[in-house]
Each structure stands twice: as structure tokens, then as C-alpha cells.
Amino acid sequence: MTQIDTAPETQAPATRAVELIDCDVHAQATDAMLAEHMGPSSRRMLERFGRSTPKVTDWYPRARNAGMRVDAWPNKPGHIWGSDPEMLREQLLDEFDVDYAILEVLSGQDCYDHPDLAADRNRAVNEWQLHTWLDFDPRLRATIAVAHEYPELGVAEIERRAEDERFVAVLLPASAAEPLGSPKYWPLYEAATACGRPVVIHTGGYVDHRGAGYPSFYLEYHVANGLVMQSQLAGMVAGGLFEAVPGLRVVLTESGLAWAAALRWSLDAAWEVMGQDHPRLRRRPSEYIDEHVWFTTQPIEEPADPQHLVAAIRQARLEHRLLFATDYPHWDFDSPAQALPRAIGPELRHAVRCGNALDLYGLPRERAIVNGG
Amino acid sequence: MPAFTMQPNAVDCDVHVAPASVQDLFPYLSDYWRQYVTEAGVRLTDMAHAYPPAVTGPLPHSFAELAERYLEPAQPQVAVLNCVTGFETHRNPYFSAAVASAVNDWLREEFLGHDDRLRASLAVSAVSPDDAVAEIQRVGEDPRFLQVLLPARSDLPWGHKNNHAMFAAARERSLHVGLHAWGRPGKAPTPSGFTTTYLEDYVGNQPIAQAQLLSFVAEGVFERVPDLRVMLIENGFAWLPPLLWRFDKDWKGVWREVPWVTEPPSEYVRRHFAMTTAPAHIPDDPAAVDQLLEMLGGAGMLAYASDHPHEHGAGIQPLLAQLSDADRDAVLRGNAAELYGLSAPQAA
Numbered sequence: 170m171t172q173i174d175t176a177p178e179t180q181a182p183a184t185r186a187v188e189l190i191d192c193d194v195h196a197q198a199t200d201a202m203l204a205e206h207m208g209p210s211s212r213r214m215l216e217r218f219g220r221s222t223p224k225v226t227d228w229y230p231r232a233r234n235a236g237m238r239v240d241a242w243p244n245k246p247g248h249i250w251g252s253d254p255e256m257l258r259e260q261l262l263d264e265f266d267v268d269y270a271i272l273e274v275l276s277g278q279d280c281y282d283h284p285d286l287a288a289d290r291n292r293a294v295n296e297w298q299l300h301t302w303l304d305f306d307p308r309l310r311a312t313i314a315v316a317h318e319y320p321e322l323g324v325a326e327i328e329r330r331a332e333d334e335r336f337v338a339v340l341l342p343a344s345a346a347e348p349l350g351s352p353k354y355w356p357l358y359e360a361a362t363a364c365g366r367p368v369v370i371h372t373g374g375y376v377d378h379r380g381a382g383y384p385s386f387y388l389e390y391h392v393a394n395g396l397v398m399q400s401q402l403a404g405m406v407a408g409g410l411f412e413a414v415p416g417l418r419v420v421l422t423e424s425g426l427a428w429a430a431a432l433r434w435s436l437d438a439a440w441e442v443m444g445q446d447h448p449r450l451r452r453r454p455s456e457y458i459d460e461h462v463w464f465t466t467q468p469i470e471e472p473a474d475p476q477h478l479v480a481a482i483r484q485a486r487l488e489h490r491l492l493f494a495t496d497y498p499h500w501d502f503d504s505p506a507q508a509l510p511r512a513i514g515p516e517l518r519h520a521v522r523c524g525n526a527l528d529l530y531g532l533p534r535e536r537a538i539v540n541g542g
Numbered sequence: 543m544p545a546f547t548m549q550p551n552a553v554d555c556d557v558h559v560a561p562a563s564v565q566d567l568f569p570y571l572s573d574y575w576r577q578y579v580t581e582a583g584v585r586l587t588d589m590a591h592a593y594p595p596a597v598t599g600p601l602p603h604s605f606a607e608l609a610e611r612y613l614e615p616a617q618p619q620v621a622v623l624n625c626v627t628g629f630e631t632h633r634n635p636y637f638s639a640a641v642a643s644a645v646n647d648w649l650r651e652e653f654l655g656h657d658d659r660l661r662a663s664l665a666v667s668a669v670s671p672d673d674a675v676a677e678i679q680r681v682g683e684d685p686r687f688l689q690v691l692l693p694a695r696s697d698l699p700w701g702h703k704n705n706h707a708m709f710a711a712a713r714e715r716s717l718h719v720g721l722h723a724w725g726r727p728g729k730a731p732t733p734s735g736f737t738t739t740y741l742e743d744y745v746g747n748q749p750i751a752q753a754q755l756l757s758f759v760a761e762g763v764f765e766r767v768p769d770l771r772v773m774l775i776e777n778g779f780a781w782l783p784p785l786l787w788r789f790d791k792d793w794k795g796v797w798r799e800v801p802w803v804t805e806p807p808s809e810y811v812r813r814h815f816a817m818t819t820a821p822a823h824i825p826d827d828p829a830a831v832d833q834l835l836e837m838l839g840g841a842g843m844l845a846y847a848s849d850h851p852h853e854h855g856a857g858i859q860p861l862l863a864q865l866s867d868a869d870r871d872a873v874l875r876g877n878a879a880e881l882y883g884l885s886a887p888q889a890a
Contacts, residue, residue, distance in 0.1 A: 231799040348735040350742075378730040380746060381753035382698040388796050389699070389756040392789050393733065396749035399781075400734035400742070407741035427784035434780055435745050435823040438855040447741050454741075470787035472837070480833045481784060484825070501795055 184535040187268040188519075189505055190526040192465045193371070193422050193494035194261065194270040197251035198297050203276070206293035206300075211286050221281045228376060229387035234500065241498030250498055254305040258540070261497045262308050265505040268523065268536050269310055270497075271337060272302060273371050273422065277314035278342040280375045287316035291326055295336070303335045307537050310530070312340035312369050317357060324360040331364035337530045338367045342374025343394070343424060349401045350408035358414045367418035367463070367529060372398065391501075398424030399432050402462065406436060409449030411457040418529065419462055423496055426464040427478065429485035433458060459486055463529060465494035466521065467503040475510035482517070491521045492529065548616040548848050549862075553878040555818045556722075556775050556847035557612060557621045561586065561648060562603040569651075570644035575637070589626055592724040594740065599851030605656040612850045613657065619875065620884060622688060622720075623653055623662040624775065629693045629725045639673035642666050646681050654686045661882070663691035663720045671704050675711045682715035688882045689718040693725020694750045694777060701757030709767045718881065721754055723747040723776040751777035752785050759789070759810045762802040771881050772815050776849055779817035780824055783837035786811060812839060816881055818847035819873065821854035824861055831864045841869040845878040 200219075204212045226232050235250065240260070243253040251257075261267055277291040294314040302309050313330045315323030323339075330336040339361040347353050349370060361368045372394040380400075384390055398421050411417060436454035444450060450457075464487060472478055482491060495503050509518055527534055561567055564579050564586050571579070578584065593601075602608035613621070628642050645665040654660050664687040666674035678690060690712045692700055700721065712719065724747060730736050732746035733753065751774050758764070758772060786808040793800075793807050803810075824831055835841060846858070862870055878884070 231796070344734065346735070348732075348737070348742075351735075351738070378733050378735040379728060379753075380695050380730070380732045380750040381700075381757070382696045382702075382728065384699050384753065384757055384760070385702060386760045386799055388792055388799055389753070389760045391796070392756050392785070392792050393749075393753050395785075395788060396752050397733045399749045400732045400746055403745045404732075404734055404737065404739075404742040407739040407745075425784065425788055427787060428781060430825075431748075431778070431780040431784065431823070432745070434825055435748060435778060435821070436741070438821065438823045439741055439744055442853055442855045443741060443744075447739055450741075468788065468791065470784055471791045472783065472787040477783065477833075477837050478787075480837070484830055484833065501792075 182538070184537055187523050187527060187532065187534050187536055189265065189267050190493060190523045190532070191261065191267045191270045191495050191497070191505070192420070192492040192526055193467060193496050194257070194272050195251050195496070195498060196257070196272045196274050196298065196302055197249060197276055198274065198294065199247065199249055199252055201247065202252065202297055203290065203293045206296040207289050211289035214286055220279070222279050229390050232387045236500055238498045238500055238502055254302055257497070258306055261495065262306065263540055263542060266542060267308065267505070269308055269532055271310045271312060272298060273312050273340055273369060274298060274314055275342070275371065275373055278317065278374055280318055280346050282316070284316065284319040284322060287319055288322040288326070291316050295326065295330055299333070306539060308539055310335055310337045312336065312338045313366070314340055315357060317341050317354065318346055320354055320356040323357050327357070327360040327364060337532070338369045338420065341368055341370050343370050343372045343397050343401060344374035344376060344378060346375060348404040350405035350410045355410065355413055358410065358417050362414055362416045367420050369420045369422050370401070372423040394423065395425035395428055399428055402432060402458070403436060406454045406457050407447060407450070411461045412449050412451060417461055420465060420492065420529070421462060422465045422494065423467060425468065425470055426466065426485070426487060426491060427470040427481040429458070429464065429487060430481055433485060463490045463492055463525070465492045466508065467494040467496040468501050469503055469508055475512035478510060479512050488517055488520060489525055492526045493522045549846060549874050550617040551619045552846045552874045553620040553884065554616065554618040554848050555622050555773060555845045555878050556820060556849045557623050558601055558850060558852065559608060559623050559625055559653060560601040560603065560627050566603070567641065567644040567648055570647035571640060575640045578637070586627055587630065589629055589724055593852060598853055601851060605653050608653065613659070616848060616850070618659060620659055620661055623649060623660060624691060624720065624722055625649060625665060626693070626722060626724065628665045628668065631726050633669055635667060635670035635673065638667040638669050639677065642677055643680070646677065650684065661686050661688050663687070663689050664717060666690055666708070668693050668696065668726065671708050674708045678708065678711045678715060678717065682712065682717055687717060689720040689773060691720050691722060694721055694723050694747055694754060695725035695727060695731060697728055699757030700754050701759070701761035701763050703761060706763065706766050709763060709770050713767050713770055716883065718771040718773065720773045720775050721751065721777070723751065747776070748778045748781050752781060755785070755811065755815065756789065759803060759807045760800050762800070764810050764814050765802050770814065773845065773881065774815060774817045775847065776818060776820060778821055778823050779819070779838070779844060780834055782817070812843065816843050816845050816877060818845050819858045819861065820847045820849035822856070822858040822861055826860055828860070828864055831860050835864060841865055841873050842877060844873045845881065846874045
């Protein structure tokens with residue numbers, strides 16, 4: 170019997186159209202992993218003294234499982250949640266057909282570090298992202314970790330990474346020693362903008378700013394993440410940041426979105442009364458928000474009537490400013506399969522799941538097939 | 543000009559008065575405090591950082607001024623006087639308690655006895671809960687006091703267990719709680735840190751009031767003091783629906799931390815909270831106002847306030863325009879009358 174070689178003419182395509190971008194994914198290095206990328210004096214400092222910044226679970230002990238999905242802990246020696254690229258590939262990229270996932274590594278964000286250590290730690294975070302993640306899977310993108318309290322050091326790190334297009338943004342914490350609109354941080358915004366990168370502002374960071382005092386419970390702390398961002402956005406607008414850095418694009422991450430309309434109304438109404446007292450503001454506050462501010466979806470607000478969410482999106486004019494995010498591997502992961510309610514129709518859904526992020530980050534609209542998918 | 547925000551025959555939930563100087567309070571202060579004030583040259587700042595004199599009108603310092611500038615033009619049915627003189631920055635708990643007592647005596651002597659339409663919030667020390675309890679016990683029986691007045695900014699959130707005895711004492715005398723914008727700045731006045739512009743300071747009251755709301759619910763205040771109501775004064779209200787969407791969602795995720803919160807947080811909020819209408823900070827677009835009202839579950843939580851003599855812009859006309867006659871009546875009179883247990887108000 171003759172073996173007839175009839176390989177099909179049609180070849181599997183090498184690329185596929187991008188349909189889902191996850192704009193908030195967490196990788197986390199152990200200190201040992203970072204140490205491999207750090208200089209000897211930083212490594213010694215880290216090994217002898219560890220970290221002095223309290224963790225969220227130090228403030229709010231009841232956050233279970235360090236705030237992570239219970240299935241997010243690799244059964245591999247020396248690993249912690251978020252340290253294993255294979256697990257992320259399996260649990261997120263392959264399971265949900267995520268076309269691009271943007272990593273946000275929060276472990277460099279520290280207000281307590283000496284500048285030498287802060288710079289070295291963040292450089293190490295970026296090296297680790299490059300070697301452990303970006304080179305592992307072409308669907309991954311990274312944000313540039315910076316020593317934000319020492320902007321000149323942060324600027325140097327931004328410039329160091331600028332040539333690698335896989336670093337798609339600069340990462341800042343949502344709470345810092347000074348409000349994020351402070352001129353102290355303007356060099357970071359300028360450097361990011363100069364190299365075409367948005368600035369991702371991610372929930373978390375310094376927790377000592379408390380207009381109402383410290384809450385007792387994680388429940389309050391977690392809801393209040395959205396309140397911190399409201400206050401930051403008001404300050405960024407009022408302080409003239411968007412006049413100072415006209416091309417700046419900021420992505421408010423993991424802090425909710427539905428509050429944006431009320432903040433716009435409030436800022437605009439106040440500006441009507443006292444606009445002349447704020448000479449740096451040349452336009453209505455909401456116009457700066459329209460032009461400069463994006464929001465990620467997770468943890469998406471869940472009104473009893475999902476139409477209210479759609480109304481809130483439209484009231485805040487977020488149709489082209491909303492970016493899908495899962496927050497993998499945190500406990501409050503928003504599943505790509507379920508998080509967006511049906512009330513969000515096909516056009517808006519497509520924009521939120523990929524279109525807006527493609528536009529913002531300038532990512533290719535076709536991507537290579539990986540792992541057969 | 544604030545006059546356009548005045549609604550005749552309303553129950554006005556936020557009318558400001560203040561002593562012209564700390565010397566106005568001397569009749570109600572002990573020798574020790576008169577000496578303290580005199581020797582140190584202590585002045586009241588009247589929350590000057592909160593209400594820059596050039597931005598807002600002058601505060602009524604006497605009944606005559608109140609009558610001329612407010613009662614005559616506004617013709618309220620009931621006016622709730624709020625004196626935030628005690629919202630000072632210092633942390634001396636003894637001075638704070640003494641000023642609160644003096645303010646209450648001054649309010650009774652200078653205002654409440656002069657016009658039977660006047661009610662007031664009861665001043666208490668914001669840094670010494672046991673002094674607050676003592677003050678509630680001292681003057682809280684006076685039915686003209688409707689609520690205990692607390693500043694939105696605080697060293698600890700108001701729902702904290704340190705304050706539960708104060709709330710219980712308040713309810714024993716049929717008092718509720720009024721949580722008014724501004725207050726003592728802590729290490730930083732907002733959840734993002736230090737403020738460098740008035741605009742962010744002013745708008746910053748709203749996230750702070752939201753954090754206070756979270757605290758009352760999460761700490762189980764309404765389980766411990768079931769019929770307590772909280773009036774959020776001058777903190778806006780359009781932020782409420784999105785906050786509750788997130789609060790309910792998070793509670794579903796982490797309710798085990800707070801098992802005494804047995805219902806979705808929004809249920810407690812709707813039963814126990816009300817919000818004054820100045821500042822309104824709502825859209826001009828009638829359709830958007832309708833949507834906002836629907837998200838709020840109607841107008842049942844809103845209570846009219848002029849906030850005399852403070853200025854907030856366009857006011858609540860776009861809101862009133864979208865309400866049915868019955869709902870408008872409820873916002874202008876009925877909701878506050880029900881909350882405070884005022885005798886049946888007449889419709890306009």
C-alpha cells in the first residue's frame with residue numbers, strides 16, 4: 170500500500186486578530202529573584218534588613234490568602250503567587266484567549282527605600298520582567314517600574330527601557346508621599362510622555378494619607394481605593410498637571426470607573442464658582458479628564474440594574490477611555506467571560522475589551538499564534 | 543448671590559452662624575478658658591481655609607444679622623443652624639470640649655430663643671468622645687437640638703467603636719448625627735495627601751464623606767444603635783450610587799470580616815443616611831438628572847439646604863425641575879421633617 174502524502178494545502182494562520190487585552194495583570198518577584206538582578210550593596214541591604222514597608226495584610230490582617238486567588242500559588246519551590254510565568258500562561262493567557270496582558274509589578278513601589286536601593290530595586294524589577302516574562306511569551310507586555318519618590322532616578326530608568334517597545338507604559342502607585350499631581354513628579358510624566366508612554370497609576374502605595382482617619386477593616390480599605398483615586402484625579406486636574414504636560418495620558422487602574430461622572434460634575438461646578446482662583450486651569454476640568462484620562466474596568470462596579478453601569482459610562486464619557494482588566498491573580502479577579510454585563514452592547518464591549526487599549530498603546534492588531542492559540 | 547438657592551417655606555438643613563470672635567463666647571467659658579484665650583491671643587479661624595471670606599458671604603454673628611440676611615428673604619419653615627466654630631485644627635481635648643459647650647449655650651441664648659422656626663446642631667468635641675457624651679447629656683434634652691454635629695474630617699473614622707457610646711447617648715435624647723464637610727486637617731487633609739489648591743480641597747470633602755459612610759456601615763453602628771440616622775451635610779450626593787455598587791460588591795466578597803453587617807451595605811445606607819442638597823453638583827442635562835435620580839432610588843434621601851451664606855454654583859434647580867410635586871415637597875420639607883421628627887410640615 171502506497172503511503173500517499175496529502176498534507177492539507179491550508180496552513181494554520183500564523184497570526185490572529187487581537188480581541189482581548191488585559192490591562193492589569195500582576196507578576197510578583199520574590200526577593201531572591203530580584204536579588205539576581207541587583208548590585209551587591211542593594212542585595213546585602215535586602216538580605217540583612219528586608220522590607221520595612223508594611224504590607225496590606227499588616228494593616229488589614231483579615232485579607233485572606235494575601236489577597237490572592239487560592240489557586241494562584243505555584244507548587245514549585247521558591248515561588249510565590251505571580252512568580253511563575255507558566256502558571257500565568259495556563260490560568261490567564263490560554264484559558265481566556267488573552268491576546269496581550271500588561272504586567273504591573275508593584276513590588277518596587279516603596280516610600281521607605283533609600284534612593285540607591287529604590288533605583289536598584291526598580292531596575293531589577295524591570296530586568297526580571299524582561300528576562301522572566303517578556304522573553305517567555307510574546308503576548309506579555311510590561312510597565313516600567315520606577316523609584317517614583319526620586320524622580321530623577323525614575324526618569325533614568327524610563328529612558329533605559331524606552332527602546333524596548335514591550336515596555337508599554339510607566340507605572341506609578343495611586344498613593345505616594347505627595348499627591349500625584351505635585352510638581353515633584355512632573356519629570357516622570359514628562360519623561361513618559363516624551364517616549365510615547367502612558368502612565369499607569371495603580372491602586373496601592375503609601376497608606377498614611379487619610380482625610381477621614383484609618384479605617385478598621387479591609388472592606389473599607391478596599392472600597393476606599395476608589396476614593397483615593399478620586400482625590401488624586403481632582404488634584405492632578407486642579408494643580409495644572411495636564412497643562413504642564415500637554416501630551417500626558419494616564420490610566421487609572423483598579424480604582425473603579427463609575428464615580429467619574431460625579432467627580433466631573435463636581436469639579437466643573439466648583440470651577441464655575443472659583444475658576445479664576447486657579448489660573449493654571451484654562452479649561453473646564455472635565456475637558457482635561459476627557460483628553461488625558463483612561464480607566465481600567467476591574468473591579469467593575471455592579472449595580473443591581475446593569476443598565477445603570479452603562480449609563481454611568483456614558484455620563485462620564487468613557488466609551489473610548491475604558492480598558493478591560495482582570496487583576497489576575499488577585500481574589501477579586503474579573504473574569505473576561507463574565508465581568509462585562511450583557512447591557513454593554515457589542516460595539517462598546519469590543520472597544521472595552523481591546524479597541525481602546527489598541528489605540529492607547531499602539532499595539533499590533535494582529536498577534537502571533539502562541540501555544541496553538 | 544446665594545438668594546436663588548433659597549426656597550420659601552422649606553425645612554433648610556444647613557444654615558451657618560458663628561460667633562464673631564471667641565470673646566462672644568466669654569459668657570459661656572470659665573475663668574480658666576477666658577484667661578487662656580486672652581493671654582495667648584487665641585482667635586477663632588471660622589474655618590477660614592474652608593470658607594475663604596472672599597469666596598463666601600459673611601456669616602451671621604447674631605440673630606439680627608440672621609434675620610436680616612436670611613430669615614426675611616428666605617422665609618424658611620424650619621432652619622437648622624450649624625455652627626462649625628468648633629471644627630478647629632488644634633488637638634487640645636479640654637479646649638475643644640469647652641468651646642463646644644460654649645457654642646451650644648451661645649446658640650440657645652443668641653438664636654434659638656428668638657424665633658421658633660430655628661433648630662440647631664449640637665456641638666461636641668470632635669477629639670474627645672467622653673466629653674461629647676457629657677455634652678449630649680448636658681444639653682441634649684433641649685428639643686431644639688436635632689443632631690450631634692461632627693466634622694467630615696477626623697483622626698479616626700466616625701464609625702469607629704470609640705464613638706459608639708456617643709451615638710447611643712445621642713439616641714437616648716432623640717438626637718441623630720449631622721456630618722458636615724470640612725473639619726480638622728490631619729497629617730494630610732485628603733486620601734491623596736496634602737492639597738495645594740482650594741479646588742481639590744473643596745472637592746476632597748466628597749471622598750472623605752464617602753469613607754465616613756463606609757465606616758458607619760462596616761463598624762456595625764446601625765446594629766448597635768438601630769434607629770440612628772446620619773445627615774451628610776454639604777458633602778454632595780451624586781457620588782452615592784457608584785459607591786454603593788462597589789460597596790455591595792466588595793461586601794459580597796469579604797463579608798466574613800464583618801459578619802455583623804448582615805445585609806448589603808446599600809440597605810443600611812438607604813435606611814440610615816440622608817444628604818443635603820448643597821452643593822448639588824449635578825449635570826445640567828435633564829435626562830442625566832433623571833438617570834441620577836433613578837440610580838439614587840428616588841429623592842427619598844435628599845434634604846434641602848441653602849447652606850447660607852456659602853456659594854456652590856448652579857444649585858439644585860436642575861434637580862427640582864425633574865421632580866414630581868410630591869417628590870419636590872419631600873426634598874424641600876418632608877424628608878428632613880421625617881428624619882428629625884419635626885411636626886407635620888405644610889406644603890408650600
